[in-house]
Amino acid sequence: MSAPQESGATPEPRRWLALLPLLVFMALAGIFLAQLLSDRDTTTVPSALIGQPAPATPLPPLDGVDLPGFEPSRLAGKVTLVNVWASWCVPCRQEHPVLMELARQGRVDIVGFNYKDKPENARRFLAELGNPYAALGVDESGRSAIDWGVYGIPETFLVGRDGNIAWKHVGPFDPRNVETTLMPEIEKALAAQ
Secondary structure, eight states: OOOOOOTTOOOOOOHHHHHHHHHHHHHHHHHHHHHHTTOOOTTOOOOTTBTSBOOOOOBOBOTTSSSOOBOGGGGTTSOEEEEEEOTTOHHHHHHHHHHHHHHHHTSSEEEEEEESOOHHHHHHHHHHHOOOOSEEEEESSSHHHHHTTOOSSSEEEEEOTTSBEEEEEESOOOHHHIIIIIHHHHHHHHHOO
């Protein structure tokens, strides 16, 4: 004869299983907090293109604006900023006065890639805020931006006289990061033979 079994008895739940979601959450929160407090510059993004020739991606001009489109050959022999922007991009609007000031200084050419934008919106943006660009190519499909390694806008590349990408900046420029980061990179590129 077998021992009688208790009906409705369940094994005691393991307390640690109940705490598991809380422990996972605390571990992830700790990792995110460490990243936030690390003082790592999030605008410096490693790029496989640094030191490599700028992608040969010709782009047509923006209709209704008296500027040439983007021709890779115009990068040869001079230091150039290539700025990827769009009229619908709020940070692009925030950085635009900084680009206008850089254009006024005349130390480098600024070339624009208008990214996945409507032509009328891009023209209105430039008419309202000014035009810092020496050339402006329209990247309607976003294919050229992919070739340049862009994953969000604004992004800006510094191309040296040798036609190689010397530096990349992710996010909008402001007066502080222009002074502390961009200008030293421009000076290095200008000094290079």
